[in-house]
Amino acid sequence: MSTSQRDHPGETREEPARPPSRLVPAPAPARRKVTVRRVSAWSVLKLSLVFYFCLLLVVMVGLMVLWSLVVRLGLVQALTDLAIEYGAAVSINGGNLARVIFLFGLVNVVLWSGINVFLAFLYNLIADLVGGLRLTLAEDVEAR
Numbered sequence: 001m002s003t004s005q006r007d008h009p010g011e012t013r014e015e016p017a018r019p020p021s022r023l024v025p026a027p028a029p030a031r032r033k034v035t036v037r038r039v040s041a042w043s044v045l046k047l048s049l050v051f052y053f054c055l056l057l058v059v060m061v062g063l064m065v066l067w068s069l070v071v072r073l074g075l076v077q078a079l080t081d082l083a084i085e086y087g088a089a090v091s092i093n094g095g096n097l098a099r100v101i102f103l104f105g106l107v108n109v110v111l112w113s114g115i116n117v118f119l120a121f122l123y124n125l126i127a128d129l130v131g132g133l134r135l136t137l138a139e140d141v142e143a144r
Contacts, residue, residue: 048113
């Protein structure tokens with residue numbers, strides 16, 4: 001008599017089916033060779049504008065933190081006091097400084113986005129001559 005019949009008389013319990021003992025090898029990842037022949041200039045422009053604007057925001061936040069640290073340490077006041085001691089009237093306005101840096105950053109966003117679009121056009125011309133960039137893509141087996 002099995003333990004399940006002793007514990008629960010009148011009930012029969014079937015043992016669960018065991019998986020086969022053979023190990024099935026995982027299928028090899030599918031590899032595909034592709035060639036990048038064209039890059040869309042519109043896509044490059046959109047991606048560049050978003051990327052460089054986000055980079056501008058990160059730099060602005062970093063500079064604001066640095067500026068607040070400099071002000072708290074009293075370096076700005078010490079610099080203006082030193083300039084007044086030598087007879088120069090200096091006034092440092094953090095808001096105006098931030099505006100100038102932001103405008104400079106916006107000019108850089110437009111400039112570098114334009115450079116990226118130019119490089120996309122240049123890539124398209126070169127890809128017409130040499131056939132493009134060959135890539136081998138492997139499909140991730142675990143993602144299925």
